[in-house]
Amino acid sequence: MRQEITTICTSDIGGQTRGKGYPTRDRERRLERGIGWTPTNALITPFGKIAPSPWGPFGDLVMHPDPATETRIDFGDGSAVEGFVMADICHLDGTPWEVCTRGFLNRVLKALDERHGLSVRAAFEHEFAYFGADEQPNSPYALGAVRRLGPFGELYLAALDQAGIELDTFMAEYGPSQYEVTVGPAIGVRAADHAVLVRELARATAWRLGEQRVSFAPLLRPDAVGNGVHVHFSLFESATGRPVNHDPDRPDGLSESAGRFIEGMLRKMPAYLALTASSPVSYYRLTPNRWSAAYNNLGYRDREAGVRICPVFDPTRIAKQYHFEYRAADATASPYMVLGAMLAAGLWGLDQGLDPARVFEGAPQHFDDAHNEARGVRRLPLSLTDALDAFEADEDLTPIITPVLKSAFLAFKRFEIGLLKDLPPEALCARYAEVY
Numbered sequence: 389m390r391q392e393i394t395t396i397c398t399s400d401i402g403g404q405t406r407g408k409g410y411p412t413r414d415r416e417r418r419l420e421r422g423i424g425w426t427p428t429n430a431l432i433t434p435f436g437k438i439a440p441s442p443w444g445p446f447g448d449l450v451m452h453p454d455p456a457t458e459t460r461i462d463f464g465d466g467s468a469v470e471g472f473v474m475a476d477i478c479h480l481d482g483t484p485w486e487v488c489t490r491g492f493l494n495r496v497l498k499a500l501d502e503r504h505g506l507s508v509r510a511a512f513e514h515e516f517a518y519f520g521a522d523e524q525p526n527s528p529y530a531l532g533a534v535r536r537l538g539p540f541g542e543l544y545l546a547a548l549d550q551a552g553i554e555l556d557t558f559m560a561e562y563g564p565s566q567y568e569v570t571v572g573p574a575i576g577v578r579a580a581d582h583a584v585l586v587r588e589l590a591r592a593t594a595w596r597l598g599e600q601r602v603s604f605a606p607l608l609r610p611d612a613v614g615n616g617v618h619v620h621f622s623l624f625e626s627a628t629g630r631p632v633n634h635d636p637d638r639p640d641g642l643s644e645s646a647g648r649f650i651e652g653m654l655r656k657m658p659a660y661l662a663l664t665a666s667s668p669v670s671y672y673r674l675t676p677n678r679w680s681a682a683y684n685n686l687g688y689r690d691r692e693a694g695v696r697i698c699p700v701f702d703p704t705r706i707a708k709q710y711h712f713e714y715r716a717a718d719a720t721a722s723p724y725m726v727l728g729a730m731l732a733a734g735l736w737g738l739d740q741g742l743d744p745a746r747v748f749e750g751a752p753q754h755f756d757d758a759h760n761e762a763r764g765v766r767r768l769p770l771s772l773t774d775a776l777d778a779f780e781a782d783e784d785l786t787p788i789i790t791p792v793l794k795s796a797f798l799a800f801k802r803f804e805i806g807l808l809k810d811l812p813p814e815a816l817c818a819r820y821a822e823v824y
Contacts, residue, residue: 394460394471396423396451399489399584399722401800402434403666403824405472407451412471418453425449425477430487431800434720434823439803442795449485451475457581461547461589463596470547470592474581486792489724490577496731496788497576501626504645504738508731510579510621512723513570514586515561517608517615517821520600523564533560537567540600544569544593551585563613573620583617583723604719605824606670610813614673616680617718619726620698622711623649634710640688640697640747641710647744650686650695650712652737653730654745654764657684657694657716659782661768662775663729663797667720668805669820671771672813674716676753681716685748685765691715692751694768716768719824732788776801 394415397407408423427443457474477488484491500506518540527533534541541558548555554572561568569590574582587604594600607614623646624631635643642650665674676682679691687693694716700709717726752760752767760766769775780798808816 390468392469392471394418394458394473396453396475397472397584398425398451398475398477399580399724400430400432401487401489401722401725401797402432402804403720403722403725404432404434405584405588406432407472407475419455422450422452422475422478425451427485427487430796431803433800433804433807435804435807435819437803437807439800448480449477450480451477452482454581456578459551459585461550461592463543463547463593465596467596470589472588474584486790487796489722489728490580492789492793493577493580493724493728493731496728496735499788500731500735500738503735505626506623506632506645506738507576507626508579508621508623508727509573509575510619510727511556511571511573512579512583512586512726513568513618513620514583514590514604514719515566515568515615515617516590516602516604516719517563517565518567518594518600518602519565520594520597521565525564527560527564528562529560531560533565533567538597540593540597541567543596544590547589547593548586551589553582553585561613563615566613566615573622577724579621580723580727587719603821603824605817605821606665606667606673606718606720607817608821609817610672612817614678614680615718616673616715617721617723617726619714619717619730620711621714621727621730631707631710633712634707636706638744641706642697642744644744645738646712648737648740648742649734650737651742651745652735652740653695653714653733654684654686655742656733656736656782656785658766658768658775658778659785660729660733660779661716662772662779662801664714664717664721664726665775666725666772666801667718667820668772668808669813669817670718670720671769671775672817673718674768676751681768683748683752683760683765683767685752685763686745688747690751693748695745697747720820729785729789732785735788736784772801772805 392412461470
């Protein structure tokens with residue numbers, strides 16, 4: 389006899405999926421009542437130790453599951469069913485808890501709609517390493533690299549399909565044993581929900597193939613090709629669904645409202661980078677000439693820009709296809725924090741009525757600081773410590789992030805840095821590769 393289990397989950401500050409399970413037969417009761425949670429759980433680091441907690445052993449919360457996120461995956465091999473559901477963490481009276489990452493994203497989405505009548509459509513593009521495939525040189529984008537996966541790719545895509553996620557592409561990437569999965573766009577919080585599923589179902593699939601592993605860590609080794617998370621996104625009118633990103637009469641085809649939103653993202657990128665690239669090893673990857681983001685610039689089809697305008701493949705549908713990509717993120721950050729931080733900065737840009745962003749011509753590293761600064765472009769923080777300092781110093785985003793969440797995030801990440809501060813880069817990368 390076996391009793392199926394469903395886990396009510398949260399994606400925490402460290403991008404880890406944690407939660408509590410119940411017998412699936414109790415579904416109706418748990419959907420109504422949720423399950424208890426403890427405030428200090430938010431400060432469990434990826435390495436198990438708990439950061440200094442203002443709550444200590446006190447306090448009670450409840451995880452309220454969102455039925456729209458229920459996931460049940462049967463791999464058909466006799467292994468246990470993967471059953472889980474994402475939740476919002478609330479106080480016992482039902483009010484949202486400020487340190488809930490999903491609640492943070494929902495808070496920003498609500499403000500964007502209420503203040504400007506806008507919503508977001510987004511999709512997370514993930515890169516990861518699969519340790520069940522032999523590393524071979526000369527294998528970027530190679531058919532042979534997909535073949536060496538064995539059944540992993542087919543089982544993984546089938547699991548995503550079971551979960552109701554729209555599949556886009558799956559490929560061997562540039563690095564040895566590196567792969568990329570892209571999925572279709574979803575509206576609002578669903579995009580981040582799907583990002584959690586993409587990560588967890590990759591891990592679940594690998595485990596069923598002889599207890600293999602995947603890693604979404606930004607770098608497996610300091611000299612390796614990095615694993616990024618790229619967020620494709622576009623804005624649309626909440627009431628009508630009309631896209632508002634493109635205007636053929638404006639520079640670079642960028643509409644005024646979208647341009648103000650992007651300008652807010654660019655100006656505040658140094659201040660929120662810690663929320664989207666959330667580990668010390670993230671900053672080994674965010675360097676020039678590495679096909680990752682090192683500056684807060686807007687690029688036109690530029691894969692080293694902080695934000696880029698993506699190509700349109702059907703000119704007759706440009707209004708619908710015109711969209712953007714945020715590139716300074718990785719999987720050490722919760723997808724709810726990534727999307728929430730981006731939108732919070734864009735919301736600030738709209739609130740302030742900033743002049744619309746302009747495309748930066750060329751690569752910023754090829755120009756001097758005076759040239760770049762005249763165009764509002766600056767080098768992003770060089771370390772997580774620097775990024776946390778910039779986040780702490782910024783006051784413009786604090787009201788929407790809230791002081792409580794900001795304080796918890798800073799305490800969490802500074803404690804995490806201290807845990808591993810004596811490790812050399814190779815060992816540091818190895819630790820994060822294990823955890824992510």
